[in-house]
Each structure stands twice: as structure tokens, then as C-alpha cells.
Amino acid sequence: MLYYNGKAVGKFIDIDPDGGIFVFTPDGSGTLTVQAEYDDEGNLSGVVEAE
16 A cells, blocks of 8 residues: 555656656545655656646
8 A cells, every 4th residue: 555644545646747657546445535746957856746
């Protein structure tokens, strides 16, 4: 199981600045969706809860 801020994650999305997309859906009952966040220079800067 993958957790973010103590909540079970149902989907992790990474859309990199070059347009590549990676989606990870861990096994389990998580319902939270989180997304990778990049800075203006294209560097990974963190992970945020997706809206």
C-alpha cells in the first residue's frame, strides 16, 4: 500500500515536463489521487494531492 499524509493512495500520476505519463495504481482500497509536481526548470519538486 502507498500512503500520502497518512491516507491510502488509490492512484499516483506523474506527468513529466516532456509529456511522458506514468500512472501507478497500488493494490488495496485507497481512494486518494496524488500527482508529481515539477518546478519551472523541470525538476521534480514534490507530490501533491490531485483535485
